[in-house]
Amino acid sequence: EEHPLPWHPPICERLGDTVEGIDDIPGIKERHTLTTRNRDPHAVPYLMKYGYQGVEAEIGQRISSAMKRGVGPQWLLYNLAGLYWRVHGNLYNGVECLRRAVATAPDEWRDVPLINIAALLYTAGHIDDALTLTLQAMQVADHEPETNFLLANLYCGKGNLTGAWHHYERVLAASPNHSSALQYLTALACHTRPPHSIRPLPTCQNQGGVEDGVCTTDGGCQDSTGTAPSEEK
Structure with a gap:
């Protein structure tokens, strides 16, 4: 369906x-302090996955129209609206839409808006808040x-490299062609001795863990003496 100009973005009124x-998570409780960020292109494929393709402004109008008409599950539309604002870097509007998505989603689908609001707060630098929400989604x-x-990314940011390794491997177990997980797991091997890995890793050049080290498929990141560095905590 074509929409006449002007197109309007999907605004979610504040949920009282x-x-x-x-709502007791600091980044959500103090969402009025969130500043507009640069566009987040990583969120675009998730919008496209739901069939929202074309000019982004028109995508926003289509989501807005569906919300007003009550077309489809409301929680899913709020979730899409949150993704739209995440793409555009408007974190406050994104949080408001995703709060509504969490509030209205069926229990078995609640992880979807939870992980999206976690990703949004992660881009804002609220790592602890994002971790709390991601663990809720995992439940x-x-x-x-x-x-x-x-x-895995959050654990890596917190210095829990063993936890990060475990969850990168879980990604690849479910989605073997997940290139980012394989790339990050390979890089992680340059900084810590791999736990008992379920897969061989390609050799990679060291990325800062040990000078002149090389990541190998069986020995982690080894320096010239053949010893692996101790794991970071």
Whole structure:
């Protein structure tokens, strides 16, 4: 369906009710302090996955029209609106839409808006808040590749390299062609001794863990003496 100009973005009115389990998280509680960021191109494929293709402004209008008409599950439309604002870097609007998505999603689908709001707060630098939300999403569905991927990134940012390794491998177990997970797992081998890995890793040049080190498929990141560095905590 074509929409006449001007196109309007999907604005979600502020939800007055408390959203159980997330509204006490600092980044959400103080969402009015979130500043507009640069566009987040990583969110674009998720919009496209739901069939929203074309000019981004028109995509926003289509989501807005569907919300007003009550077409389809409301939680899914709020989730798409949150993705739209994440693409455009408007974190406050994104949080408001995703709060509504979390509040209205069926229990078995609650992980979807939870992981999207976690990713949004991650881009804003709220790593601890993103970790809290991602762990909530894992309680709903712990097999989703993108949930495990974000959790691995968060653990890596917190210095929990063993945890990061475990969840990158869970991503690849569910989605063997996940190129980012393989790339990050390979890079991680340059910084820590790999746990008992379920897969061989390609040789890679060291990326800062040990000078003149090389990542190998069987020995982690080894320096010239053949010893692996101790794991970071």
